[in-house]
Amino acid sequence: MPKNNINIKIGGEAGQGVESGGAGLAKALSRGGLQIYGLSDYMSRIRGGYNFFQIRVSEGPVYVHTDPVNLVIAFNEEAAQAHLSEIVPGGGIIYDKGLKVDTSSWAGRQVQAFPMPLKEIAKQIGGSDIMLNTAALGGAVGVTDYEFERIADVITQNFKRKGPQVVESNVKVAEAAYNFAQQNYAPDFDWKLSPIPGPPRMLVNGNQAFCMGAIASGCRFIAGYPMTPATTILEYMTAKANKFGIVTKQTEDETAAILMAIGASHAGVRAMTATSGGGFCLMVEALGLAGCTETPIVVVLAQRGGPSTGLPTRTEQSDLQFAIHASHGEWPRIILTPGSIDQCFEAGLRAFNLAEKYQTPVIVLTDLYLTTSIRSVELDAFDFSKVKVDRGETLFPEDMDKLSNGYYRYQLSENGVSPRAIPGHEKGVYVAVGDEHNIDGSITEDAEVRNAQMQKRMQKLETARRDIRPPEYYGAKNPEVTFIGWGSTRGALMESVDRLKASGTRASMIHFADIWPFPEEATLKLLEQCRETIAVEQNYTGQLANLIREQTGFKVDRRINKYDGRQISPDEVVAAVRKGVAANV
């Protein structure tokens, strides 16, 4: 068995410590130089139900989860049975021996049972049942032969706030379980882990990555209303508010959230809001106002399963066409669809520059998978020293002082952008308005003016094309099969390309991380070199495939659509390709 190559699932009820246990284990492994992809699968409830946290471990970078599981840590009976079909032969399940687990079918599946006195250890050594999950983590580390000190360090750090006694008890509990697993099960378990040298890496999710980019590029205002999976953006920015001089506001609803951001931006501050589909529905009218008044604003739309409340804690990519068309009338917008946690950071950096450069809304489309999954990222990958704040044609007081010929906010221009005065200067007094307007902002219904202002605004979309990156091409030069995707499926598609290559199929990927204005020329150029094309999307209708048809006339050959709320894995993509038919996974 290859060393340092394992898939671990930790499962249990909400409230049993699945998420925190998983995060602790991931940290202990990441600090040992191993690379992690962590997937969080949870239900829309605070207690009960069934949740799991999955950790994929590798010595090289990983951009996606995979399906076959080697080790399950079960906090309850359900967890002990839930993943049987995913466990590879020789894999095992750690659980407390007090649980009533029916293991009768396991031997036939070549699944090993690793019952452990977790509760007993927690009670006798730690003095409390609560430490059961600490014991389970100790057991997991023990069965894989990983260094105990690594998990002990994380436990020490995590419980530091609760005092030295709590730290000591937890470490002792973990150690006892570690020793038990070492003695009883480690010899029979093939997948081993050991630290390797490597640069320090952070474990970061898509929302954190985006926020870091946003803060670095000067976002100083966020208003939002809690909605999964966007809530952690508002929480992260709030936690950093004082340190970075950010004003954050939880509003009465999403309508107010985007409007406050528009107000703050109008007054000259880089501003954003973040929400999911339902909240974005409420923001739609205001989005058009920002388009008409030419107010820069960044909106993160972290997608989840729809329609309506849909699958609140599950992933989906079904809002692409909605984002492109949201709000009545026609106005320019820019849409970014980052495909990895790293690209979420970049989106945070770029979005505010683009918004101010083109004085219009920028929508960043992510999804639950990207926002909640964690990945090991080298510290250097997020390079703050390269950040360039570009405020475009914003007029600051010193610029206004020099103005001699009067100021017209909506002055016509070749590139569609008009210099934007920050309100508060005596030469820059004007009224912004959602009605059609003259160059000074006064309301008009004049046909000629209407045409001129409409053309000016829409010209910005054409000008913005120079900042839109062409789709990414990955894989074979002369491909037999090409995957087409956008957003979070990038990791699965790249790995599928690699796997097909390993089995002798020339495959490639075309991935869109910038999707609007649609890079039609670059897309067509890439597509013309492809033989069989397959659009892989987490939606029912194939929104990207349809968009490509609409924008280029090119008809994608096949589609793989998945809309069950679970992120597609490379295993599923490759299996669907081999089936050779258009398949809904």
Added chain:
Amino acid sequence: MSELKLFNSVEKPTWCPACGDYGILVAVKQALAGLDLLPHQVMIVSGIGCGSKLPHYMHSNGYNSLHGRSLPIAQGIKLANHDLTVIDVTGDGDGYGIGAGHFTHVIRRNPDITHVVQNNFVYGLTKGQASPTSHKGFVTTTSPEGTIEAAMNPLAIALANGGTFVARTFAGDPKHMAKILMEAIKHKGYALVDALQPCVIYNKINTYDYYRERVYKLEETDYNATDRVAAWHKAIEWDDRIPIGIIYQETGRPTYEEQVKVLKAGPLVKQPLDGRPSEVYESLKAELV
């Protein structure tokens, strides 16, 4: 030195002759000049409706936004630049109907914003439908047999939600309105100024004469505007006698902006976007290792 004419605009109002909005426009300009404010120091935010065109008919910064949505925009502007004097102008449908959700919350936040509501008890720009403040039985195109809902009482709502400045004025007395508006703008916190405004086309009940027969000025009585319980009585007083003036004022409560730590360093818009030492940014990564 400021003066009223600095706020004059070349735009001609599209309001009907004798509309109450004219009186409100004059009062706003008078109040601003009276407080020695200059056009660039003021931001007038409005929604949609006849009266919400007001920012176009005077010279000052303005944001003529969406129906019902001006209050959050005004709050965003104030949070970004609290040096600006922010005045929000809405109608009754705008501020109390479609925007009621924002109205109830802006009160409890107490930002330093003056909210003038041109309250004519009817939808004017859409040509005469019932509004949230229309009194029961009010006949309109959408309520031909008279409205069957109770009228909303914005002053009582403001009091209930912890409003720190609650006033009512009458568009037929711009001088008095300007005086109250000056007090409202000077007030540190959210100030509601409900302006009784006759709609000469679509409201044949709440006319200039209707109000002239009924209004009386609280400051001409021995009324104590710092008494919240007494204010409650005044807020629900209607029919024969209608009080105008300051119904309630509570001073000393901090504004929303004053309680935001980041803003102690000055208006957000004047704070630098970058220039923090690189270690500060690096700390964001370090905490995730």
